Amino acid sequence: MSTPSHAHRLHRLRAAGVDLLLRERADGLPEWVHLGTDLGDDVVDLLRAGTPPVPNSGLDEPWPLTLLPTEADGWSGRPALQAHRGGQAVVPRWHAVVQGAPDGPGPGTLRVEATDEDAGVALVTELHLDGAGVLRVQHTLTNTGADVLDLAALLAVVPLPVEATETLDLTGRWCRERSPQRLPLVHGGRVRESRRGRTGHDATLLLLAGQAGFGFDHGELAAVHVAWSGDHVHLVDRLPEGAGRHAGVLGGGELLRAGEVRLGAGASYTGPPVLFTHAVDGLDGVSARLHDHVRARAAHPRSDRPVTLNVWEAVYFDHDHDRLAALVDVAARIGVERVVLDDGWFLGRRDDTAGLGDWEVDPQVWPGGLHPFADRVRGHGMQVGLWVEPEMVNVDSELVRAHPDWLLGARPGPDGSPGGTRSWRTQQVLDLTRTEAYDHVLARLDAVITAERPDYLKWDHNRDLHEALDADGAPAVHRQTLAAYRLMAELQVRHPGLEIESCSSGGARVDLGVLEHTQRVWASDCNDALERQSIQRWTAMLLPPELVGTHVGPPRSHTTGRVADLQLRCLTALFGHAGIEWDVTSCTDEELDRLTGWIALHKRLRPLLHHGRTVRTQEHDGAWAHGVVAPDRSHAVYAFVRLTTGADALPGLLRLPGLDAATRYRVRALDVTGATPLQVRGTGNALPPWCDDDGVTLTGGVLAGHGLPMPVLDPEAGLLIEVTALG
Ligand code: GLA
DSSP states (O other): OBOSOSTTOEEEEEETTEEEEEEOOSSSSOEEEEEEEOOOSOOTTHHHHTOOOOOSSSOSSOOOOBSSOOTTTTOOSSOSEEEEETTEEOOOOOEEEEEOOOSSSBSEEEEEEEEETTTTEEEEEEEEEOTTSEEEEEEEEEEOSSSOEEEEEEOEEEEEOTTOOEEEEEEEETTEEEEEEEEEOOTTOEEEEEOSSSOOTTOOSOEEEESTTOOSSSBOEEEEEEOOSSSEEEEEEOOTTOBTTBSEEEEEEEOOOTTSEEEOTTOEEEOOOEEEEEESBHHHHHHHHHHHHHHHSTTSOOSOOOOEEEOHHHHTTOOOHHHHHHHHHHHHHHTOOEEEEOSOOBTTOSSTTBOTTOOSBOTTTOTTOSHHHHHHHHHTTOEEEEEEOTTEEESBSHHHHHOGGGBTTOOOOTTSOOOOSSOBTTEEEBOTTSHHHHHHHHHHHHHHHHHHOOSEEEEOOOSOOOSOBOTTSOBOHHHHHHHHHHHHHHHHHHSTTOEEEEOBTTBSOOSTTGGGTOSEEEOOSOOOHHHHHHHHHHHTTTSOGGGEEEEEOOSBOTTTOOBOOHHHHHHHHHSSEEEEOSOGGGOOHHHHHHHHHHHHHHHHHHHHHTTSEEEEOOOBTTEEEEEEEOTTSSEEEEEEEEOSOOSSSSOOEEOOTTSOTTSEEEEEEEOTTOOSSOOOOBSSSOSOGGGSTTOEEEEHHHHHHTOEEOOOBOTTEEEEEEEEEOO
16 A cells, blocks of 8 residues: 655555555655554554654754665664775665555565665665565665675664563574573664574574563564574664664674675675564464464475484484384384484494595495385385485595595695684585585485485584685685575475475574475474473474474483483473484383374374464463464363472462363363373372363363463473363
8 A cells, every 4th residue: 555645655564463664755765664563544644743853962854764774864773784895885875666565454565676876786675574474574785886896784674662672582502502581672782693604503593672571472572583594693773862763673684794795797695584573462472473474485394294213312323224124113113204314324424523425325334225224114104314414524535535625614734635614523514605516415415315215304514614715715604505505405306305304413503594495493402301391482483393303302311311201201292393312122112102102192183283373371480381272273282391390389270372262172181192091290189180081171261361270290290281172
């Protein structure tokens, strides 16, 4: 919808309660008028009403927060565009047109085209608001001048309201990914940058800014995600004078190194898509929009997510056909649907010091090739998965011996020894920006996939990129990231149906850039159920459960040493793309029966878990709950988890969010491993009466408003609750 006068024309996108208003201007880029809650049909006087007064010691006139704010607009915060041409600042005076305003509410796209012939630049910005209320902003900058243009930054930013006084972002490390950090939002704002050449264990999946005290079910929030697996920045910038008519900006984009993007005449740079959303119903509201967005993508997997057995923690590098065959047989018996052969199958790969880059089946370990193993897996009706790490090499490999100069950052020694950067897990990075190296790894992987016909690749990336320089010494993360995406895409074109998991020392490559080419992420190498409760809770801010690998590990976690019982391990792994990472040949019959029961339950609940809306409750006195509610609210499943002991003797009432207030539901406590009677680890007369066989019948209003008394559980124990609407 547009108003008639050109200079003040308002362009608007409205969908799912999110409203975007941009004002086209006679000179310069369009101004951000609004991004937030739907303002209703009548916004006629908004422009005049919203024009701010002029403060002391400031610009003499109100100034507009534009699509690409810089000092030229009056913005003294981080400029959204930074560039120079041979040392001369490029500060465009844009002439812009906006196209594509839809007629009314609903998903839509605005396209802004802007040029400055004197400065020699052209900009195209696409703003797409989807049916979930998620805005995707993507800039392309073209050098229309004759000389090289050095681009230092091209960020997507949106306005932030004055009510946003707290931020939430995520950090992490190996085995403790996505740990929340909440801070007051003060002047100066908050910047999260990543220079790791991969997304990073500590990458903030989202940067959120919202009303004081926001929680899972309340508070107005804005969020940003940069869909990119290389260097990146997420930021909230807040200055005392505000940002035009707004209080500050929220934004993000690729982080460019000095000299990384040098555009010759006519060349363009396209930044990664940057996603923004807004919700008035708290963190769950943000996640609901993002999950809807993610699920609507063409690349989203739509088939049932197969229950997976990954052999890594069962055998590590000890690849032995008979041992693995026994594992496969047990996996089939308990209901597994996909078996993934992890690291260790290729040439010279007996440990993590050698072999990376030599993508050929090692005849010493697999004298008959992988076929006997793969045939056995397929013979049971299961799919075959294979681990690869295509972007990496060990210096001790045939590949590096033949091509020591193919390493990223390589500065070969005087004796011709391969250079590379500081070693990390005894790895160096293959320079995929080099055509011969890219073609080589594509050909090798293609040959392996053609010969072994895996249904699935677990695609790993086990180090940060340091000094990621190409053969000419130019910063290469941008091009290396695009090359990795291209490699994945090319293999999927050549092998239709091939699924890929994004793994990176656990969860260091979790973002919507890589998820355009992959069908699941490995959230963490930590299979400790207690740690996983938190890792999965926060990964779910962006990703719906079907994209997140969740495995039942052994009783004693290999990464933390903590012992957890099967109940908690199964309860935790239920809520994702579920699987097992445990030597199931070592299990007792009882454990196998319980795993069989768990897999059967997962398969029964999978349609709900993988299509429903994720809800979470705040941690209270050492316990929390999370659940998934069907889109039509006819069915839901919740986990109540006691993380630590509580100060209170009784856990109290748990309110079950997300149900329909008027509908009557049957509520049952379930054993996640199918055991009867229900087993919980608790004290005293642990179970309240509603946990008896048939459960209780209550309305959604009662369940959400009053709740149900929870059992008196031991720490690190949980309960599964199933809620079904009565016909
Ligand atoms: C990484 C992954 C693990 C496993 C190993 C194999 O650490 O995160 O899951 O695949 O590599 O070397």
